[in-house]
Amino acid sequence: MAWPYGQxxxxxxxxxxxxxxxxxxxxxxxxxxxxxxxxxxGLRCFYSLPxxxxxxxxxxxxxxxxxxxxxxxxxxxxxxxxxxxxxRLTPAPPAxxxxxxxxxxxxxxxxxxxxxxxxxxxxxMPPNTPSAHxxxxxxxxxxxxxxxxxxxxxxxxxxxPDVQIAASQFDRAxxxxxxxxxxxxxxxxxxxxxxxxxxxxxxxxxxxxQGRINLFVVATGLGGWAASRIVHxxxxxxxxxxxxxxxxxxxxxxxxxxxxxxxVRNAPLPLADGGMLLPVHFELGIKYPMALRFDGQGRYxxxxxxxxxxxxxxxxxxxxxxxxxxxxxxxxxxxxxxVLAQTLDGGRSWxxxxxxxxxxxxxxxxxxxxxTGQQLLAHNPLQRGRHGLALSQASDGQHWTQALVLAQSTxxxxxxYPALAWADESLWVxxxxxxxxxxxxxxxxxxx
Numbered sequence: 001m002a003w004p005y006g007q008x009x010x011x012x013x014x015x016x017x018x019x020x021x022x023x024x025x026x027x028x029x030x031x032x033x034x035x036x037x038x039x040x041x042g043l044r045c046f047y048s049l050p051x052x053x054x055x056x057x058x059x060x061x062x063x064x065x066x067x068x069x070x071x072x073x074x075x076x077x078x079x080x081x082x083x084x085x086x087x088r089l090t091p092a093p094p095a096x097x098x099x100x101x102x103x104x105x106x107x108x109x110x111x112x113x114x115x116x117x118x119x120x121x122x123x124x125m126p127p128n129t130p131s132a133h134x135x136x137x138x139x140x141x142x143x144x145x146x147x148x149x150x151x152x153x154x155x156x157x158x159x160x161p162d163v164q165i166a167a168s169q170f171d172r173a174x175x176x177x178x179x180x181x182x183x184x185x186x187x188x189x190x191x192x193x194x195x196x197x198x199x200x201x202x203x204x205x206x207x208x209x210q211g212r213i214n215l216f217v218v219a220t221g222l223g224g225w226a227a228s229r230i231v232h233x234x235x236x237x238x239x240x241x242x243x244x245x246x247x248x249x250x251x252x253x254x255x256x257x258x259x260x261x262x263x264v265r266n267a268p269l270p271l272a273d274g275g276m277l278l279p280v281h282f283e284l285g286i287k288y289p290m291a292l293r294f295d296g297q298g299r300y301x302x303x304x305x306x307x308x309x310x311x312x313x314x315x316x317x318x319x320x321x322x323x324x325x326x327x328x329x330x331x332x333x334x335x336x337x338x339v340l341a342q343t344l345d346g347g348r349s350w351x352x353x354x355x356x357x358x359x360x361x362x363x364x365x366x367x368x369x370x371x372t373g374q375q376l377l378a379h380n381p382l383q384r385g386r387h388g389l390a391l392s393q394a395s396d397g398q399h400w401t402q403a404l405v406l407a408q409s410t411x412x413x414x415x416x417y418p419a420l421a422w423a424d425e426s427l428w429v430x431x432x433x434x435x436x437x438x439x440x441x442x443x444x445x446x447x448x
Contacts, residue, residue, distance in 0.1 A: 113446030209296030
């Protein structure tokens, strides 16, 4: 379920390829000729406004306001150009054509057998952290002390100044989760990056070909989540959680607007060459998903837009075959459905497909392909609200049937942001429980 061995990686949009498959630059788009005069004009307006040495205070104030507005106009123009560039990455085919393509390429597997709950509970929390959200799970190799590691952000509340990235691991020997500890805080990250970090969120972990944990987090300066950048960090020390620490690799170079308004949420899709595709999305004004390719060493190679739609985010990648992958996405429309796109050529191009029949109340989803080929989907099966969380199964990635209710309560409750992993012949599920803790379940999957 990964990139076929022996085949070259796809031509990624943005920078021309050098010999050996590397990119000539880290930026995901080419400089449009029309961007240069806009940039020059904006800078000239910003720097050429006269400020008289003996100007009065009101005049100085007006001058600074004009400079600020000129700079803002130039930035908005660059943002518009950047958005237009990304919009051209993937044209949307007619719905009928997309539907025929999905039907023609469908894989078929028997559905999984009954699911049996082996254990459940809440992940340990660091002291004095009443809020938790956005967990991700990382299956560890057989020789590691832990079967699964979990990462999430925790603090007084979402976006609070004390929010840090927390982690815990399920110890194979004891059969218990370790005490949680913080592995990343905004102050240390900001000092390493050279600029202030106001908030952290949405950690996603991946093991590279050398067995190092790579961590991707959302970090913001001024503004809300729409002003986020994605920071790539790599394991610096520690073979287990007690000594685990991370060093930043880079802020991912994803756009001309200071790389802002890109967020990560869901687990990567592993590739046969040891690399992976990291699903991300853009969300300033419009929302659209992208897939970022990394090689086995964790080097960023480039992006590809997944969908031409402007109302979808948080893609979850599901492999159906060596080069046939689906992206299931959160829908921000009032009467939303889980939105679908697909690639038939291993990520070289993506096409929009008809929405799934499943409702989506503007909520994140998680998907997983089992080693036997069956597919699982964790989602909120409601048109409105996140007070129910279900696990559904499919044999073709399109036609889903509910297999299990993971959590359910009355309207106003929240079970959200699920994550899935397969480790030690078991299915592991984690999700946000009322924004106060991270719940988890371990399930046995019977043979079909």
